Amino acid sequence: MIFGINLREIFTTKAGYFLIGHIVAMAFGLAGLLLVLPHPEFIANLPPIGQSAFSWSMIGGGVIYMxxxxxxxxxxAYTQLGLWHWLGFMLPALSxxxxxxxxxxxxxxxxxxxxYLSGLGYKxxxxxxxxxxxxWFYLGFSSYLITRVGLNRLDIPNWLKDLGAIAFGxxxxxxxxxxxDPAMSQTSVPFWQWDQPGEFFGMPYQNFIGWxxxxxxxxxxxxLIWRVKPLQWEKISLTIPTAVYLGNFGFAMIMSIGAGFYVPIFLGILLGVIPLIIFLRLAYKEETSDNNRQLVISN
Structure with missing residues (x-):
């Protein structure tokens, strides 16, 4: 298990199948944006079916991966947590x-x-x-759940665990x-455009406060909704949320590398990936200790 990711869970569950498609679609999009578009001669030399496939991917690829x-x-969320907790997070996140x-x-x-420009579906x-x-939902859910499960291992009041999950999530x-954001708004085929250029690689700092x-x-x-039906945090697997977060972070990082933006990558790793690893270590530390204690008792 690496970073809390159980590969067997990915290849044997319905959520895992969608995750695989999600990652493959992101990889295909990266290839198109960073390798194919900068080389129009490559597109011109494709057979008609290849040109049609590439054209379709540029129109609907972003929609499909999301x-x-x-x-x-x-x-x-539905299979692990149940209908109440799935909708209890998704509906507020979407609205x-x-x-x-x-x-x-x-x-x-x-x-x-x-x-927003074109490429991400009906507006x-x-x-x-x-x-x-x-x-917003699938990245927000992943960020929150990983943080909350990790904090559950700490000997602190539940209200503080909830507050910490909100803040760190x-x-x-x-x-x-x-x-x-910097790379996707300034790629060769941008998906949105800033009308208020800012100091952070073309973006206003206000954007991050809003986020x-x-x-x-x-x-x-x-x-608050989840408190109505408390969860058993220790029984929750974090494989799918972890893979979703790291997969999307990897997508963004490669886009930023392609654009030559390295400071955003450093900040993202410092404030996102490193805390994520810390919370994952907390989440699985107690589980490992419990398994070791059970092994000693059985011996």
Whole structure:
């Protein structure tokens, strides 16, 4: 098991199948954005079927990988946690993130002035692609759950565990955006554009405040809903959420490397990946100790 990822779970569960498709779609998108598009002669030399496939991938590739990411976490949440906890997190995440995005694209609050281009699917109210709230959900859920399960191993009050999960979960979510946003808005085929250029690789610092606040709000609402039916945290596998977070972070990191943006990668690793590893170590440390104690007793 590496970083809390059980490969057997990925290859033998429905959520794992969606996860595999999600990662393959991201890899295909990276190849198109970083290898194929910068070399138009390669596209011109493709057979007609290849040109059609590439054209289709540029139109719908982003939509597919985000739908598959949502599917992986939705199926995982339903099977691992149950209907109440799945919907109790997903509905606030979708509605609150969509509200923030609609405000952002129409007023500039809370992220700064920006607008979405084509490539991410049908736009709600002509402003926000329907896939954007899906990504808020599956990355926000993964960030929150990993943090909350890790904190559950600490001998601190439950309210402090919940508060820590909200704060660090929102931080992990925002750290992913550190790496993703600069590259995706300035790639050869950008998916959104900043109308308010800022100091952080073309982005305003306000964007990250908006990201953290939006994540913290829907995580807080979900926390209150989950309290109605307390979970048994020690029985939760983190394989799928961990793979989703690291897979999407890897996608963003490669995009940033392609754009020559290294400071965002450093910040993302410092504030996202390293805390993630710490929480995973906490989550599995007690489990390992329990297994060792059982082995000693049986001997």
């Amino acid at each position: 739908i598959l990411g949502w599917s992986a976490i939705a199926v995982y 609150i993130s969509l509200t923030s995005e609609l405000l952002g694209t129409s007023t500039g609050f809370p992220f700064g002035a920006y607008h 709600i109210a002509g402003l926000v692609p329907f896939t954007i709230p899906l990504s 929102a931080l992990l979510l925002t750290s992913w955006d550190f790496v993703l 953290f606040a939006t994540g913290a709000i829907f995580m807080s609402v979900a926390t």
